[in-house]
Amino acid sequence: MxxxxxxPHRFYAIGWVLFGFALLVTILDLSTDxxxxxxxKVFSLIPDFVCGGTDFIVTxxxxxxxxxxxxxxxxxxxxxxxxxxxxxELTLLLRLRSLMWAFTVNTILFIALVLFVYGFIWIYIMLxxxxxxxxxxxxxxxxxxxxxxxxxxxxxxxxx
Numbered sequence: 001m002x003x004x005x006x007x008p009h010r011f012y013a014i015g016w017v018l019f020g021f022a023l024l025v026t027i028l029d030l031s032t033d034x035x036x037x038x039x040x041k042v043f044s045l046i047p048d049f050v051c052g053g054t055d056f057i058v059t060x061x062x063x064x065x066x067x068x069x070x071x072x073x074x075x076x077x078x079x080x081x082x083x084x085x086x087x088x089e090l091t092l093l094l095r096l097r098s099l100m101w102a103f104t105v106n107t108i109l110f111i112a113l114v115l116f117v118y119g120f121i122w123i124y125i126m127l128x129x130x131x132x133x134x135x136x137x138x139x140x141x142x143x144x145x146x147x148x149x150x151x152x153x154x155x156x157x158x159x160x
Contacts, residue, residue, distance in 0.1 A: 006083040015078025022072030029064040069127065076134035084145070094144045102136035 028034045084091055109132070113125050 018075030098141035
């Protein structure tokens, strides 16, 4: 069977480790004064004064947000795109159906949040919107795999 750009299965565990690390850093970052200061001058594509600051291109920023988002996004990408130990046409179909379902649910949630959420929290919703589609896909795909395995076991028991 053609692989369709899936990562090797070992990336599945690497992805969960990266995502767990992102969750840990997020929780510690949200807790005040738990993590030491980890900031430096960084190059910004959009000037800081657009958001009310005074810096133009170089600004002082904490690296925790970038660590959280990159490791979380990359981790969920690895989990979602790593192949199963046994990959066939049926699992490819389940991947496609799960992706379409996740995309639809994510769009509905996005529209609802656009209509009902305002203020500064909107920025956080936009940041985590990209991660949400991966979570929805992973949950739906593994639920479909679980249902397929239960159905196969039930068929084997019925044949006996």
